[in-house]
Amino acid sequence: MKTKEIARGGLLAAAAVALLYVGGTVTYIGPAACLMAGVATVVPLLRRARLKTAVTLYLAVSILSALFVPRKIMVAAYVLFCGLYPIVKFCIECYAPRRTQMSAKLAYFNIALVIAAGLAVFVFLPQFSITGFVRVAAVWVAADITFIIYDVALSRLIALLRRSLPPD
Numbered sequence: 178m179k180t181k182e183i184a185r186g187g188l189l190a191a192a193a194v195a196l197l198y199v200g201g202t203v204t205y206i207g208p209a210a211c212l213m214a215g216v217a218t219v220v221p222l223l224r225r226a227r228l229k230t231a232v233t234l235y236l237a238v239s240i241l242s243a244l245f246v247p248r249k250i251m252v253a254a255y256v257l258f259c260g261l262y263p264i265v266k267f268c269i270e271c272y273a274p275r276r277t278q279m280s281a282k283l284a285y286f287n288i289a290l291v292i293a294a295g296l297a298v299f300v301f302l303p304q305f306s307i308t309g310f311v312r313v314a315a316v317w318v319a320a321d322i323t324f325i326i327y328d329v330a331l332s333r334l335i336a337l338l339r340r341s342l343p344p345d
Contacts, residue, residue, distance in 0.1 A: 190234055193218075198245060200248075204325055212259055215260050216263070218263045219335055225290055231267070235264060238255065257292055268291075282324075286324045290317070317323075
């Protein structure tokens with residue numbers, strides 16, 4: 178890695194950890210802060226598709242946020258979805274056929290959703306439970322629709338960043 182790339186990664190990691198910390202202390206902006214912290218992993222992918230830098234950035238932010246962020250549910254959301262999804266999205270869009278891209282993204286999201294639900298029920302909120310098949314199905318469908326909207330918004334943000342970032 179070049180020095181410039183390492184410095185940019187460090188700044189992006191610091192910004193992402195700061196966003197997660199603020200989202201962990203101010204509960205009302207937690208989800209938005211987590212999503213914005215996840216955008217930090219997009220930037221190295223826009224710069225000549227540096228997958229190695231994006232994965233290193235994701236791992237660094239995951240470890241640092243586990244150490245410093247007070248609400249561990251924010252860390253879990255970043256590790257399971259917000260930080261990892263831009264990397265998964267990049268890999269799927271680069272290597273999967275166009276017809277199967279959305280189904281692969283939905284498969285990843287549903288796997289992450291099952292893991293998150295297991296963590297929520299057994300680790301973070303053991304007193305919380307949703308009973309009834311209809312309620313669970315409604316929440317699941319709403320989560321999938323929200324994910325599709327998020328994927329489209331992230332694609333548009335990536336296109337905007339691609340146009341506005343100066344070349345290396």
